Amino acid sequence: MxxxxxxxxxxxxxxxxxxxxxxxxxxxxxxxxxxxxxxxxxxxxxxxxxxxxxxxxxxxxxxxxxxxxxxxxxxxxxxxxxxxxxxxxxxxxxxxxxxxxxxxxxxxxxxxSPAYDEVSEQVEARLERQQVRRCMKTLTELQHQSVTLAYYRGLTYREVAELLGSPLGTVKTRLRDGLIRLRDCLGVTV
The missing domain is CATH 1.10.1740.10 (RNA polymerase sigma factor, region 2, helix turn helix motif)
Structure with missing residues (x-):
């Protein structure tokens, strides 16, 4: 070459x-x-x-x-x-x-893709709280008081009955009815 x-x-x-x-x-x-x-x-x-x-x-x-x-x-x-x-x-x-x-x-x-989106989590939580408040307004006075005392203040059914001056069976019934109404209002499926 x-x-x-x-x-x-x-x-x-x-x-x-x-x-x-x-x-x-x-x-x-x-x-x-x-x-x-x-x-x-x-x-x-x-x-x-x-x-x-x-x-x-x-x-x-x-x-x-x-x-x-x-x-x-x-x-x-x-x-x-x-x-x-x-x-x-x-x-x-x-x-x-x-x-x-x-x-x-x-x-x-x-x-x-951030692992955690704090803003969307806060917005979602705020919307859920607003929806729960809106649905709580649909309850009767006794249902509202019973749910608030039992689930937000952590009282037992007996303590709720004593505070409201109602029989224990009535409070249990109102709580059950109130929770069913909340479930339906929030669109939760069982």
Missing amino acids: AGSTPTIEASDLSALFSLVARGDQEAFGKLYDAVSGPVLGLVITILRDPAQSEEVAQEVFVELWRTAARYRSDRGSAMNWVLTLAHRRAVDRIRSTTAAANREHRAALLDQ
Whole structure:
């Protein structure tokens, strides 16, 4: 291929790794020239974003410089080791980007739907109180007094009867009738 970087044999790449492991910058330059095209090509194929691909390729070369001593020729070719490293870095970037996007999406959903809407709760409670007051006005005087004393003041049926000077059976009947009328007025189904 005219105009391309000369192909380096696999044994030469292994030798370059040995030199890079000892800190040889010139050998690293040659290694870079030999594998940068395939590394960038693989990373772009996986990420499909040129800017991120260049960042990941740069990370791969930094890691190659730092970990060149870990390369073992008996486990595979130098090019396969480099491309495996590049593939892992690209997949890690996808996972990281996806996880960040998912976190942002969940955070946005939390911002959109508050767990508790205090204003609507207050409005709803106020409307319920108004409806109960309106329905309480439909009760007879004895029903109204009996319900108020028993359910708002917490008195027993006997205490209500004594306070109102009415027989216990009458108070129980008026309470039952009053509660039935409230239930019907409030539209509560049994």
